[in-house]
Amino acid sequence: MIKRTMLLGTMLIFVIVTCLSLFATVAVAGKITLNYANFPPAPTFPCVQMERWKIELEKRTNGQVEVKTFPGGTLLGAKEMMDGVIAGQADIGNICMAYQPGRFIVTNATSLPLGIPDARSGSVALLKLYEKYQPEAFKDVVVLTMFTNAPGNIMSQQPVRKMEDLKGMDLRASGDSATILKAWGANPVGMPMPATVEALQKGTVKGLFSSLEVMKDFKFAENCKYITMVDAGIYPFAVIMNKASWAKLPADVQQVMMDLKEEQAVWTGEYMDQQIKDAVAWSKEEQGVEVITLSAGEKAQWDEKIIFMVDDWIENAKAKGSRPRRSSTTSRRSFNKGHALTECYRKS
């Protein structure tokens, strides 16, 4: 009797194990794995949004797709991201457009001094700008989402209370934010954000110009005890996918990704805006950081110094013959007048 029960038990276990392994084989065979490369460290906002996207995608495709994330430049670094994804070294990658000046002219327009108030508005405006003009710069990839950080402020070791205080100060910035710093008299030093940690420690730079969540996410508040509020300079980002990897995806997975595009832009913008509030509070309360606000008169002078950038951008875009890939006469006309930017931003 005991023998029979044991035999039955063993058989039952065998049947269960066989079923399970068969099921697993089927599940694995149907599974799509995608590699997603990112350049900054895992706790920073570009990587937090990556993890959020991964979770949402895996959930909405019922586990059909698995996304393997590579933060901290472990698969591709900041400057090799675009070409690396085009070449298929990663299926998906996150680029910061400012790191390759001249490559993303149309979408880099969001980094001009246009008065974009926060990351949510910036992210929506950037995505709309991209969708409307379908710039050539992205013709070799599929865009999965875009977002921006919030307007930049000065984080420094010495207080900056008026423009003269900036004179010759070595501050880290890239792209249009470097142009802005220069116009104010500082000495911009170009490098991707992750390199700033060492540059600050070594003293190569005396501060930086970017969105304030980095005070906490990179612990810059331990090194920079002053913030000057200038609210200028935004960095546009794009999440891009290799075209061949995209073409291999089933249509329903592609659809899930497209449905996530704008939602992800908004989510990231809102996340960033909240992180900034937290980081400023933490910097003041826990790190003794002083937040300097410019008087209205002083701020007007700072703004005045950088408005030339918008005209320069329009001239440059015309000279380079930037044209929307999908164009109508009206959109081209408004594009050439430079109205398109403020138009996109106002509607957001």
Ligand code: 3IO
């Ligand atoms: C940024 C880049 C990587 C991680 C966190 C970040 N917060 C703001 C930026 C913008 C940027 O790329 C830059 O260079 O200031």
